[in-house]
Amino acid sequence: MSDPWSYAGKRCIVVGCYSGIGEATARELVRLGAEVHGLDLKESPVALASFTPCDLRDTAQIDAALDGIEGHVDTLFYCAGLPQTFPAIEILQVNFLSARYLVERLRPKLRQGSAIAIIASTAGNGYPERMPLIREAIATPDYEAGLAWGRQHLDGQGDPYMFAKEIVIVWGLLQAQTLIKQGIRLNLLSPGPTISGMTKDFEAVSSAAMIDVFTAPIDRRAAAAEQAYPLIFLNSDAASYVNGLNLVADGGFTSGVMLGTIDVPALLTQVTG
Template sequence: MDLWSYKGKRCVVVGCYSGIGEATARELVRLGGEVHGFDVKPSPVDLASFTTCDLRKRDDIDAALAGIAGPIDALFYCAGLPQTFPGIEVVQVNFLSVRYLIERALPKMQRGGAIAIIASTAGNGYVMRLPTVLEIADTPDYDAGLAWAESHLPELGDPYAFAKEAVIVWALRRSQTLIADGIRLNLLSPGPTVSGMTKDFEAVSSPAIIDVYTAPINRRSSSAEQAYPLIFLNSDGASYVNGTNFIADGGFTSGMQFGMIDLDGMLQKAISA
């Protein structure tokens, strides 16, 4: 048995037009997977099928999933919106629609299936406001979550960071129940990555400030470098990996944990420059 092969596996990649999602879809095809893609723009990858899907619209999500015969062996949620979009749309695509799509896809999955979600190191702060994050994570459905977000957005700060916090907390907790059905659920939290959203992130912050968060490796990741661990998480080689938030940030998070990165000093230097 080839633990790294996706031959004979039906894969769904949500967000396959560019960036990490496009790199993920391309590598899955190379590994023999039957790859189906959802996105607002057609993917450049030669997929088994592609469905136009606006993740802000539940009807689009339902229609896209209805077009997949099943079973789905591996589901990759790679889509996201940056802070240049309205805050409520950022929360929708980066959390509410993640939860909605995954829950709707579960009837098409069976034991041995796996789900991997792209989160972000921007969501690392969930531990600092866990009670607030749990409020939206525990909302019973999409409408309730949307109403909660609409009423709390002004006090949440960066909607991108908050949505990533919410998806991390929801997924880590949901993994505890899904595994009883033989379905694994994990997340990947990339550090600064060159992708289709790079210009958006740089417009909100600046290239110099973003590069601070590349320490200690001191370079940004390529999209492919994030696709590889994401693909591993849904592979047979990760059959005992469940409920983890795999951080692929070149060592930044661990450096912060042990006080080996002077974040304040580096930020001040970047701002001054």
């Protein structure tokens, strides 16, 4: 019987392998025996089977990168993202449109039994409140239509990072219902505050103290590896019956808010004075 926890011999793509959760994911996959192919703007420090520079805001570069990976693919880890220090339309591109495009483009290489894991965020927890608008974004038929929709609708939606994460969560959960019919699982991971290459960007937009409000009740930020491990589990054979899940890895914050044990407005008031 094969080891359900093993990645030995599996062909994996890690998008966003240069730093943070993506780098930690690629590093652990290599340790587990996987053949890892990386895509990112900057080359990963991990010794990968292959690396292709790729700007995810350019579909031609995505096409070229995927064309350069011959043969089948067992797992896709989409770990790329842009924070609020980038233009809103670029945040929508990388955090949603490019993820959707890449999954659609990669589908012919994915065999039955393969799996996809996408990093979302607890910043997208508010998706139920904007479901009609989110479904509009998801209904756009292709990348260019999605860009056009974003240019028309991003103004007035508040934090573009939060909005893009809301969209990718809903899209991912819906896509999982379709892909599983082809034997392909899709799940998402929503991390809480995590130490990564984007930490300085998040703190530039907000503040360290404000971000730390969302670390309750564990009262610390996650290390990148602490998010990589559950992400790797989602794509493993050990999770063969796990599909259409948005796994929240935030130290208990979301459940605390839901159960009323964490008073976010009160904590924010303490920070802002």
